[in-house]
Amino acid sequence: xxxxxxxxxSTADVPPDWRDRYGIEVVPLNVLFxxxxxxxxxxxxxxxxxxRLEKSADLPTTSAPAPGEFKAVYERLAGECDGVISIHIxxxxxxxxxxxRIGAAEVPGLAVRVVDSLNTGMPVAFLCRVAAEQPSLxxxxxAVEARIGKTKILALLDTLRYLEKGGRIGRAQYLVGSLLNxxxxxxxxxxxxxxxxxxxxxxxxxxxxxxxxxxxxPVESLAVMYSTDPEDAERLQGELQKELPDIxxxxxxxxxxxxxxxxxxxxxxxxxxx
Amino acid sequence: MLLTLQSAVEDVKDSPAKEVGKVAxxxxxxxxxxxxxxxxxxxxxxxxxxxxHVQGKAELSPRELAEALEEAADAAYRAVLKPTEGTILTVxxxxxxxxxxxxxxxxxxxxxxxxAAAKGAKAAVEKTPTQLAILREAGVxxxxxxxxxxxxxxxxxxxxxxxxxxxxxxxxxxxxxALALPEEGWGYCTEFILQGKELDVDRIREDIAAMGxxxxxxxxxxxxxxxVHTDExxxxxxxxxxxxxxxxxxxxxxxxxxxxILEESSHEAAAPNGSxxxxxxxxxxxxxxxxxxxxxxxxxxVNIFRGLGVDxxxxxxxxxxxxxxxxxxAVETLPxxxxxxxxxxxxxxxxxxxxxxxxxxxxxxxxxxxIPEGIEAxxxxxxxxxxxxxxxxxxxxxxxxxxxxxxxxxRDTRSNGLRVKKGxxxxxxxxxxxxxxxxxxxxxxxxxxxxxxxxxELVTVFTGEDTTAEDGEQLAASxxxxxxxxxxxxxxxxxxxxxxxxxxx
Numbered sequence: 001x002x003x004x005x006x007x008x009x010s011t012a013d014v015p016p017d018w019r020d021r022y023g024i025e026v027v028p029l030n031v032l033f034x035x036x037x038x039x040x041x042x043x044x045x046x047x048x049x050x051x052r053l054e055k056s057a058d059l060p061t062t063s064a065p066a067p068g069e070f071k072a073v074y075e076r077l078a079g080e081c082d083g084v085i086s087i088h089i090x091x092x093x094x095x096x097x098x099x100x101r102i103g104a105a106e107v108p109g110l111a112v113r114v115v116d117s118l119n120t121g122m123p124v125a126f127l128c129r130v131a132a133e134q135p136s137l138x139x140x141x142x143a144v145e146a147r148i149g150k151t152k153i154l155a156l157l158d159t160l161r162y163l164e165k166g167g168r169i170g171r172a173q174y175l176v177g178s179l180l181n182x183x184x185x186x187x188x189x190x191x192x193x194x195x196x197x198x199x200x201x202x203x204x205x206x207x208x209x210x211x212x213x214x215x216x217x218p219v220e221s222l223a224v225m226y227s228t229d230p231e232d233a234e235r236l237q238g239e240l241q242k243e244l245p246d247i248x249x250x251x252x253x254x255x256x257x258x259x260x261x262x263x264x265x266x267x268x269x270x271x272x273x274x
Numbered sequence: 275m276l277l278t279l280q281s282a283v284e285d286v287k288d289s290p291a292k293e294v295g296k297v298a299x300x301x302x303x304x305x306x307x308x309x310x311x312x313x314x315x316x317x318x319x320x321x322x323x324x325x326x327h328v329q330g331k332a333e334l335s336p337r338e339l340a341e342a343l344e345e346a347a348d349a350a351y352r353a354v355l356k357p358t359e360g361t362i363l364t365v366x367x368x369x370x371x372x373x374x375x376x377x378x379x380x381x382x383x384x385x386x387x388x389x390a391a392a393k394g395a396k397a398a399v400e401k402t403p404t405q406l407a408i409l410r411e412a413g414v415x416x417x418x419x420x421x422x423x424x425x426x427x428x429x430x431x432x433x434x435x436x437x438x439x440x441x442x443x444x445x446x447x448x449x450x451x452a453l454a455l456p457e458e459g460w461g462y463c464t465e466f467i468l469q470g471k472e473l474d475v476d477r478i479r480e481d482i483a484a485m486g487x488x489x490x491x492x493x494x495x496x497x498x499x500x501x502v503h504t505d506e507x508x509x510x511x512x513x514x515x516x517x518x519x520x521x522x523x524x525x526x527x528x529x530x531x532x533x534x535i536l537e538e539s540s541h542e543a544a545a546p547n548g549s550x551x552x553x554x555x556x557x558x559x560x561x562x563x564x565x566x567x568x569x570x571x572x573x574x575x576v577n578i579f580r581g582l583g584v585d586x587x588x589x590x591x592x593x594x595x596x597x598x599x600x601x602x603x604a605v606e607t608l609p610x611x612x613x614x615x616x617x618x619x620x621x622x623x624x625x626x627x628x629x630x631x632x633x634x635x636x637x638x639x640x641x642x643x644x645i646p647e648g649i650e651a652x653x654x655x656x657x658x659x660x661x662x663x664x665x666x667x668x669x670x671x672x673x674x675x676x677x678x679x680x681x682x683x684x685r686d687t688r689s690n691g692l693r694v695k696k697g698x699x700x701x702x703x704x705x706x707x708x709x710x711x712x713x714x715x716x717x718x719x720x721x722x723x724x725x726x727x728x729x730x731e732l733v734t735v736f737t738g739e740d741t742t743a744e745d746g747e748q749l750a751a752s753x754x755x756x757x758x759x760x761x762x763x764x765x766x767x768x769x770x771x772x773x774x775x776x777x778x779x
Contacts, residue, residue: 099302105338178581180734182653200653200779201731201761204674 004083004111004137007073009065009096010040011089011257012124013225015250022132025073029089029096030057031256033060046253050264059165062257064096070103074110083111083137087127089120089257092191099109107147113141115148118191121258122270123151126221130272147272153188153258154196154224155268156205160184160189162263163193166184185209186262193261206236209269213240218274223250226267228257275421278317280585281308287621293332298325298342306492306499307467307522313418315490315501316350316362316419320422322492323349336387337759340377343370353492355483360405368398369426385433392426427435445453461486462599463508463526468498470518478517495591508599508632511606523607557583558607564664565608566617569626572739572768575645582652585610595621598628605633612636614668616649620705632760636661640668643705645736645769646777676730676774677704678721678776680714711764714745714774725778727757734777736767741774749774
């Protein structure tokens with residue numbers, strides 16, 4: 001028995017093949033539509049989630065996994081390794097990291113380091129990948145912590161409705177209250193949702209996303225994400241890959257937690273600055 | 275006076291208060307906030323004097339009522355720098371005098387006191403032509419005084435509810451507007467509310483009197499209403515802004531009827547008694563401290579700019595041609611030291627460039643030549659980036675949009691190889707006459723085809739003042755049909771001269 005394993009939660013939107021490749025364990029959050037509860041990514045996939053989202057009058061809520069679920073995962077892993085790095089959705093967005101800590105306390109024989117990513121979505125998946133590639137648990141924790149302040153999500157929304165309903169509008173006030181329609185661009189970094197820009201047309205908003213990314217170059221990880229419609233995301237992925245041949249530009253799906261705030265037909269960029 | 279009175283009435287209606295002291299206080303505050311014009315401001319002081327006398331009282335005896343009217347008249351006199359007889363002041367005083375006399379009678383009642391006041395007012399009004407030459411020459415009575423008489427008559431009627439509505443007859447015609455206070459020279463009729471702490475009303479009156487005439491400065495240490503006719507409105511505003519925050523600004527260029535409207539910020543702070551408007555304040559998300567001023571015309575467009583975060587709008591009037599002074603004023607009213615000014619019309623750019631030279635504030639002119647350019651620029655404004663950064667992205671946004679203006683040719687003309695007859699529908703692309711035809715749909719389609727619709731995504735159609743909703747829908751449908759890849763957004767512009775303005779982006 002040696003080495004360490006990486007644990008995260010379903011909000012990390014870990015691409016399916018990474019789980020095997022990097023041995024990443026994913027603990028699902030619960031998504032509640034009214035009284036119906038679903039394990040995120042297990043009982044409900046992205047397509048099903050967004051279909052329901054559009055039909056629901058009220059926004060779904062998500063709840064953290066119970067500490068007992070983390071305890072069970074850690075106990076199982078205790079038989080396979082010496083330590084675990086457990087990287088989770090930002091503590092201001094969910095109580096998941098706290099649940100992980102409580103669960104870890106119940107497994108005293110295993111060294112568990114819980115890390116608060118201060119973000120959600122694919123940046124967390126990137127952090128998991130970085131961790132998995134480290135030689136030791138300590139090195140993994142150091143590598144991840146060094147990158148937390150550098151993760152960023154920029155999302156272009158088709159509508160502000162979900163952001164408003166979810167009460168996350170915060171400093172994005174200047175995006176609302178106008179008679180004109182526009183596409184808002186919001187950012188998720190430094191632990192909160194921020195208003196970044198407003199653009200009149202989708203096409204120009206996509207260009208603006210790319211411009212904003214260019215301002216933050218160089219980056220070490222990059223992916224284009226989308227909530228429901230892949231075409232624009234795929235096109236942008238292709239363009240960026242040509243522009244940045246040295247990075248592997250991924251394509252990912254926006255999951256339930258982020259999806260509840262950005263809504264359908266949203267797309268964005270997620271990256272870790274170098 | 276009507277507007278002032280309405281403001282007081284609205285506030286009183288909104289309140290559950292029943293005690294005369296409280297109701298009078300609410301009316302006084304409401305009338306102060308809504309006071310317009312000389313007569314309005316004096317009326318608000320009449321309310322204030324009355325309210326002061328009845329403070330703390332639940333009901334009034336006939337004598338208290340008469341004395342309150344006296345104090346109201348005194349307050350009216352104190353409001354005016356140079357009190358003149360033959361005006362609303364005289365009428366107020368005569369009404370109060372009659373009221374006091376009636377209150378001394380044995381069978382005095384509130385209704386007999388008011389009846390006497392109304393009668394006294396009527397007599398005073400009829401006398402005003404004998405007291406003021408300007409009224410005598412015009413053969414009219416003073417309008418402000420007459421207004422007060424009507425109010426007292428109205429009060430009387432509430433006591434005698436079953437009395438038939440009496441038509442107020444007067445021997446001599448009433449002046450069309452308040453001629454009472456002598457008005458010297460043309461200039462800008464400047465009114466605003468100043469909110470602050472420990473404001474020295476008398477000192478402010480003195481200072482402002484040095485900057486203009488027809489000066490009315492009234493209020494309390496926290497709230498002062500200013501009305502002045504001045505050639506230097508910017509100087510007055512600048513002075514006032516140094517003492518507190520300026521709100522409800524109204525400036526009328528008395529010779530050219532240009533109006534400046536200060537846009538209240540969208541700040542949601544509730545005023546203490548719920549009736550006051552929030553003062554012009556820095557917007558909480560405007561971390562860059564840069565204000566936005568835009569020139570526009572048309573109610574719909576004003577609302578659109580306002581909704582996008584523009585702090586002050588200069589309405590260009592019929593010709594959409596405000597002066598440097600008009601724009602300077604707008605800049606001075608901003609609660610920011612730096613500003614971006616958008617002229618939105620090629621003819622205004624020169625005048626806009628001069629504004630920066632006349633103010634201590636840092637003014638950047640973004641030379642937008644059309645309304646669509648201005649709108650795109652404002653959309654691109656980011657309240658967290660500095661001015662230089664914003665100017666760059668706003669310029670880029672303004673440059674990318676194409677403007678199509680649709681109107682009718684006022685004469686036969688030949689332009690760019692195009693033969694145009696008077697009355698033809700014409701379309702200008704970025705201010706150049708490019709297409710002519712017989713109907714809006716045809717001309718707009720030609721213009722869009724000219725621009726090359728594949729390069730664009732969204733057409734925003736702003737309908738003009740006289741354009742019906744149906745016309746707008748029809749044009750939108752016609753564009754969608756001819757260019758299915760274009761999204762069409764219909765907005766109410768309310769502009770004059772152009773039935774349609776299109777932003778193509």
